[in-house]
Amino acid sequence: MVSFDRFLFAFTIGSHIILVAMSISLILLITVFEYFNLRKRDEAQTNLIRRLKRVFVISFGVGTASGIVVAVELVNLFPGFMTVVSETGIIGAFYLEIFAFFLETIALVLYVYFEGVFKWKYTNFTLATITAFGTLLSAVLITMVNAWMNTPNGFYFDTANGMYSSTAKVVVTNVWAPLATVSTFSEIVHVLSTTVFAGTMLIGSYFAYRYVKSRNDNDRNIFRSVLRKISGISIIGIVLAGITGSNEMATLLKYQPLKYAAMDLNPTPGTGFPERLFGIISNGKVVGGIQIPGLQALLAKLETGIVQLPGLSSYPQSTWPPLWIHDTFDVMVIGGLILGLYLFILFLFFVFKKEYVKNRPMLYLQIILGLFAFFIYEDGWVTDEVGRQPWIIYNMMTVSQASNYSTSLLIPGYLIIAFYIIVIPSTFYFFARIFNSTRGPENLSPSPQGGVDH
Amino acid sequence: MLIINYIFYIDFAIFSVFVTLFITEIMGGVMILIGWDRYRKGILDYIVPVWEVTGTFAAFWVVASDFAFPKILIPVADIFPWMIMLFLILFVARNSTIVFAEFIIKKGWLDERKLYSGYAFSTLLIAIVVLIILSGIIGGTGINLSTLSFSAGSWALNAGGWLFLIGAVIIALGLAPVFYNVIDLKKITLPFTALGIVISTLSFYILSPGTFSAMVIIPVIMTILIPVLYLIQPLRMIVVNKLFFIGWGSIDIFSMNFMVYPDAFGGKLPVDAFTTSGPMTGMFYAISLAGIIILGILVIFYAFAVKRKSIETIEHPV
8 A cells, every 4th residue: 555655646746746837837927928018018918918827727726626635645645644744843834835825826816807906007917926926935835845854853753763653752842943954945946946947848848839830920929929038937947957956966965865875876985986877786886877987076075075975885775765766867967958958059049149939940849848848857856755765754754654554545546546647638738728719808707608708 | 720722713713714615616506507597697706716715725724624633634534535535536626627617618519518517516526525524523423433434334324414414405505595696596595594404403413412502503593594684685785795694604604613622523532632732832823823814914905806896897887
């Protein structure tokens, strides 16, 4: 059952983050458009905002339900973990998130369904900004929980070794400390930058496709305008993702050395390590793959000043994560470099004032790399989460100690998987359908004939 | 010395608002199914902007309960695992269908009516799942606390559970014409509500005779007053006001807290023993207070927007 619980939750959250990244990037994009609309009001842009708003409402609606599925699944699949969460200050992050969620929901409702009710010139921009702020704050707060799982604080178990047992009691030492662990800041900035980047690239992929397919000049102008802004956000995003990713590795090296050793495939501790791309450990030695001499040691020294790097042999093998996270980590880094190279070329187009949308190969690459960026984003999360195994709370509680062993979860669990397989593609189908079907000026009041007024 | 468990009451207040909002959606769902062409405008004008808020309140209650009663999580997860999973599937179905329905342009077989009907069905099914779980929490029906398991068979053999379900559905049917101000159904509102109250009260007694008390008179009076006020024409405008109805309904449900406090599951589980304690209580109060202030401000803005929009609609009718 533990494997099933793990798989079900991984599948659910893997599906959920598609909607999350879409929602966050979309509302940021809408806010950017509202800002430009404020500076220079333009009917085509206003209409585009309305179309994007509708897509956002769908993304938000399905994402909300999916978020509740994730929250309740945590209780249902890992009740032991959630009991510890509820007895320590980190529950505060979940609780605060609800109010961020309310902020997002009510601002969105006012923004979408009460357009024109407030006469103030800055209303739309302000409401879009508040909605975006609520959305980002939700992401920040849930990342705090993840950071606490990686570097727990603010409590201990009253056992001899400080680890969980079925009779262990939680002793709280500081209720507010879990909201700011040693890894909280580095994880938040990395998660936010990569989430915005992945979501924006995915949206860019769609608009690049539409631009390629479209024969209508008005549409092409609109798509070009969207693609320019998306490209700008993506270029900033990849730079931030690189910087924050490097910072995240430094945090790992300092506070989760075993995870670092597994990700960099260091069999033993030592100095002067090469950067290893792929390969496996056989008889205590790294076999296969490519090695770049001294690079790992150089990066570690530059980022943290640490010279002596950790190795797997310093830890009991039972606490090692699956070593294939080294491969997923390498895929993530190489993928990031490929994306970075593409965006650098895109940046050169801007520098030399060339319209990159007129360059077909660049557009085709954008379509492919938008999807690829999302794959890399998911791959990054897999690396992070599998890298913490077997722990659910690092060095304190294992996933098997937290899991629900009820076999009655199996059938509804499979149903949830089947359901997501239908819901996610349907949602994307509706995104496209709703975006394409609403070209004229509209308002979102229910019409007497059905649906909303078009 | 009597110690008041404020944490329980805060959690129950959140639950009361969530249930009231959810009941308004159930009533809308019923109306959608029975009279789409006739009632759709009035129902959608209310439901379309509010369903997201209901969902947020559901999450609010779930997280507040996690915080307030940490030790109840393992028993609840063990007792109701498949019911909770079923709830989740229906919840995603509810959100997906309504959000697709909002913006659908008819193409092929799928249209707005089918999607809203899907929303109504999933909402009604969620209601059934929630009512079964609630009947278990109130009376322990179908629940074996020693093995931490739930038996649908033994739940089905207890008349209390069925009456609880039927009573709630009949009350919803009785109050729906009031909430959506459907004058042509005004004749059914009082008899349906009264019948639902009788059945529900009987179900409470069967479910948990030990915790049943004279306090039940408060929710009974509060509930029956709604159709009575509706039938008195000069007072009708008060009860058809949606904010008033939601406020009244929340207080009405809050008054039923005696059914699970101080003991839940048919008097077998003392709530105080499961409530969070120590330094965690300070955090609970601090965040609750700050959050409720923020929520209050947002609700004021929302109410203001609703009022402005209704004035505009009167001044500039479509």
